[in-house]
Amino acid sequence: xxxxxxxxxxxxxxxxxxxxxxxxxxxxxxxxxxxxxxxxxxxxxxxxxxxxxxxxxxxxxxxxxxxxxxxxxxxxxxxxxxxxxxxxxxxxxxxxxxxxxxxxxxxxxxxxxxxxxxxxxxxxxxxxxxxxxxxxxxxxxxxxxxxxxxxxxxxxxxxxxxxxxxxxxxxxxxxxxxxxxxxxxxxxxxxxxxxxxxxxxxxxxxxxxxxxxxxxxxxxxxxxxxxxxxxxxxxxxxxxxxxxxxxxxxxxxxxxxxxxxxxxxxxxxxxxxxxxxxxxxxxxxxxxxxxxxxxxxxxxxxxxxxxxxxxxxxxxxxxxxxxxxxxxxxxxxxxxxxxxxxxxxxxxxxxxxxxxxxxxxxxxxxxxxxxxxxxxxxxxxxxxxxxxxxxxx
Numbered sequence: 274x275x276x277x278x279x280x281x282x283x284x285x286x287x288x289x290x291x292x293x294x295x296x297x298x299x300x301x302x303x304x305x306x307x308x309x310x311x312x313x314x315x316x317x318x319x320x321x322x323x324x325x326x327x328x329x330x331x332x333x334x335x336x337x338x339x340x341x342x343x344x345x346x347x348x349x350x351x352x353x354x355x356x357x358x359x360x361x362x363x364x365x366x367x368x369x370x371x372x373x374x375x376x377x378x379x380x381x382x383x384x385x386x387x388x389x390x391x392x393x394x395x396x397x398x399x400x401x402x403x404x405x406x407x408x409x410x411x412x413x414x415x416x417x418x419x420x421x422x423x424x425x426x427x428x429x430x431x432x433x434x435x436x437x438x439x440x441x442x443x444x445x446x447x448x449x450x451x452x453x454x455x456x457x458x459x460x461x462x463x464x465x466x467x468x469x470x471x472x473x474x475x476x477x478x479x480x481x482x483x484x485x486x487x488x489x490x491x492x493x494x495x496x497x498x499x500x501x502x503x504x505x506x507x508x509x510x511x512x513x514x515x516x517x518x519x520x521x522x523x524x525x526x527x528x529x530x531x532x533x534x535x536x537x538x539x540x541x542x543x544x545x546x547x548x549x550x551x552x553x554x555x556x557x558x559x560x561x562x563x564x565x566x567x568x569x570x571x572x573x574x575x576x577x578x579x580x581x582x583x584x585x586x587x588x589x590x591x592x593x594x595x596x597x598x599x600x601x602x603x604x605x606x607x608x609x610x611x612x613x614x615x616x617x618x619x620x621x622x623x624x625x626x627x628x629x630x631x632x633x634x635x636x637x638x639x640x641x642x643x644x645x646x647x648x649x650x651x652x653x654x655x656x657x658x659x660x661x662x663x664x665x666x
Contacts, residue, residue, distance in 0.1 A: 276373025294320025428485025497523030503625025
């Protein structure tokens with residue numbers, strides 16, 4: 274069972290500022306994960322530029338295998354210097370994780386990583402060294418399934434300053450808050466990030482005195498989904514395609530009426546069409562609401578939808594959403610498909626290459642029109658950090 278790092282982050286802008294002075298970069302490719310958090314000096318436009326440049330440079334150089342000293346030297350030579358404080362840097366933390374187990378953390382003037390195993394804080398073995406008068410902290414450590422990790426900028430530590438907390442919320446109290454939320458049953462990164470963000474905002478009395486960002490990460494098994502769309506070009510391959518589909522791990526999804534009928538025939542199961550959300554099946558003679566393609570039920574398959582229209586609508590929804598929570602609350606076909614794909618980490622698309630003789634676009638293009646929508650879906654899923662593979666059948 275492969276492990277991966279689930280990640281959610283949230284930022285609060287300093288009151289009165291349109292741009293956040295913190296920057297976050299998260300990159301996830303297969304078994305490789307990287308999170309970069311940078312806090313630019315001050316706030317507003319200058320801080321935003323400093324943080325963004327720092328995060329981009331650090332992410333790119335660490336990803337290419339550069340040494341810590343080289344990254345710092347590049348940052349010192351690249352970033353503008355503050356004319357008042359004579360400082361030419363933004364703080365940063367770079368966490369890389371391989372296979373969900375092997376972690377490497379590099380920090381420069383940033384708050385320590387919070388690593389929770391259950392409700393217990395695990396001490397990260399940091400090593401310090403000096404680079405041109407600046408202290409760099411590094412750690413290499415091993416992660417376990419269900420470990421939570423939290424990174425924050427100093428806007429979190431300063432929350433409540435002079436109010437609820439005389440000296441600010443502070444790292445130790447943030448740790449206690451994380452422990453409290455986990456013990457209350459929070460088990461995913463989105464809910465933990467939102468809980469911490471709402472607490473931070475309340476401590477600032479809804480007017481943050483500094484930019485404040487949190488990144489929440491969790492080690493968990495990778496979730497898989499397989500989508501079968503379109504029948505094979507050769508009808509004799511129908512059984513092979515359906516067998517391949519049913520043998521796949523994780524959630525199983527069929528997109529396409531003809532594809533669903535093929536699967537039902539091969540499996541010897543009845544295909545039950547729903548014109549309304551599951552649980553409220555009505556007669557097939559009834560019409561669905563405009564713009565909402567029908568779903569169906571087939572034994573052994575988690576979701577059955579119409580084809581290219583649903584694929585296109587799902588791609589549009591995914592383009593506008595950052596997390597599952599951003600999707601509409603509707604339960605129609607496109608939302609259910611988008612939700613399933615956004616939840617999955619590894620997605621296999623089994624795409625039939627049969628040309629529809631009744632579809633003019635198929636004949637003109639010389640390939641199924643569904644491939645246009647499949648490519649669009651792959652592009653947007655890749656931007657969400659999903660590992661997507663296509664097999665043409």
